[in-house]
Amino acid sequence: MARVHADVNARLGPGWYDYESLRIDWNVPDNYEIISRIGGGKYSEVFQGVDMSNEETVVIKVLKPVAKRKIKREIKILRNLAGGPNVVGLLDVVHDSPSRSNSLIMEYVHNTDWKELYPTFTEIEIKHYVFQLLSALDFVHSRGIMHRDVKPGNVMFDRARRKLRLIDWGLAEFYHPDTEYHIRVGSRYYKGPELLVEYKKYDYSLDLWSVGCMLASMIFRKEHFFRGRDNEDQLLRILKVLGTDSFERYLEKYGLFIRTDNPGLLESHPKVSWTRFVTTDNKPNVTTEVIDLLDKLLRYDHGERLTAAEALSHAYFSIVRLGTATKSAD
Ligand SMILES: CN1CCn2c1nc1c(Br)c(Br)c(Br)c(Br)c12
Numbered sequence: 001m002a003r004v005h006a007d008v009n010a011r012l013g014p015g016w017y018d019y020e021s022l023r024i025d026w027n028v029p030d031n032y033e034i035i036s037r038i039g040g041g042k043y044s045e046v047f048q049g050v051d052m053s054n055e056e057t058v059v060i061k062v063l064k065p066v067a068k069r070k071i072k073r074e075i076k077i078l079r080n081l082a083g084g085p086n087v088v089g090l091l092d093v094v095h096d097s098p099s100r101s102n103s104l105i106m107e108y109v110h111n112t113d114w115k116e117l118y119p120t121f122t123e124i125e126i127k128h129y130v131f132q133l134l135s136a137l138d139f140v141h142s143r144g145i146m147h148r149d150v151k152p153g154n155v156m157f158d159r160a161r162r163k164l165r166l167i168d169w170g171l172a173e174f175y176h177p178d179t180e181y182h183i184r185v186g187s188r189y190y191k192g193p194e195l196l197v198e199y200k201k202y203d204y205s206l207d208l209w210s211v212g213c214m215l216a217s218m219i220f221r222k223e224h225f226f227r228g229r230d231n232e233d234q235l236l237r238i239l240k241v242l243g244t245d246s247f248e249r250y251l252e253k254y255g256l257f258i259r260t261d262n263p264g265l266l267e268s269h270p271k272v273s274w275t276r277f278v279t280t281d282n283k284p285n286v287t288t289e290v291i292d293l294l295d296k297l298l299r300y301d302h303g304e305r306l307t308a309a310e311a312l313s314h315a316y317f318s319i320v321r322l323g324t325a326t327k328s329a330d
């Protein structure tokens with residue numbers, strides 16, 4: 001059971017969370033022109049485009065013919081989250097008859113690629129970036145939704161404007177208490193332990209593990225902090241840092257068992273101090289304050305992890321909050 005926002009969807013009712021009964025009125029695509037391909041994945045091809053009615057740059061996410069149900073879920077969630085802080089905006093939904101394809105027209109962000117961004121982050125930039133990411137998640141979780149695929153590739157960051165948007169809500173879901181969810185979600189390096197040990201009754205706190213992985217890669221300047229070759233190796237990477245004592249307690253608490261023939265997963269591993277990852281290169285960004293925040297996000301037990309709201313009020317962000325306060329003061 002989630003520690004926070006457990007009953008949000010029960011309170012907001014089926015009009016909020018029942019995406020299956022959503023009827024989508026697809027508009028014609030005539031206003032939009034594709035300029036260039038900017039990405040793609042299992043479920044969509046992504047293009048930079050222009051809305052010719054106002055000359056605005058947009059992103060055109062052409063959906064592959066996947067389960068209609070999944071498309072309804074993504075659109076329902078994007079519409080529920082409209083106007084929320086740091087959530088990418090859904091501008092339109094269009095159907096193209098000749099190609100029989102459906103597309104989401106999204107707000108454009110002039111994104112700097114993560115590979116370029118993370119090695120150059122200053123401490124103040126990390127604070128602004130993570131604060132905005134947590135603001136998005138605090139909002140989304142308070143609306144009864146978990147993203148389930150938080151990773152650098154799904155966080156668009158316009159460095160010049162210091163504008164961050166959480167994108168790709170294709171794996172997002174509504175949280176209901178005592179409900180079993182798919183564990184084949186997320187992206188390997190950012191998968192929470194609950195997914196790797198196949199605990200299916202997870203909740204919003206899954207997203208906070210992923211934030212912890214991103215924070216660690218920024219402060220320690222490591223592209224992916226836990227970089228497993230496969231799901232088992234991913235868990236082993238985590239064990240080798242957090243140690244097996246707290247892992248055993250976690251398994252015990254939730255009545256979980258590990259089925260594996262990987263010897264590494266059956267050995268005991270000591271907890272490694274976070275200071276072991278300090279180098280001359282990353283030293284300026286590693287303070288006792290950020291280590292404290294990181295240590296409270298990267299916990300096996302999802303029930304122990306800071307919530308997004310708790311993380312936002314951590315001392316590490318006081319300079320960002322202060323900035324916000326003065327802004328709202330004037
Ligand atoms: C793979 N790339 C690079 C930039 N970029 C990509 N996918 C995007 C999606 Br989906 C959205 Br929505 C936005 Br907004 C941007 Br920007 C996107």
Ligand code: NA
Nearest residue numbers: 106167168169
């Ligand atoms: Na998206």
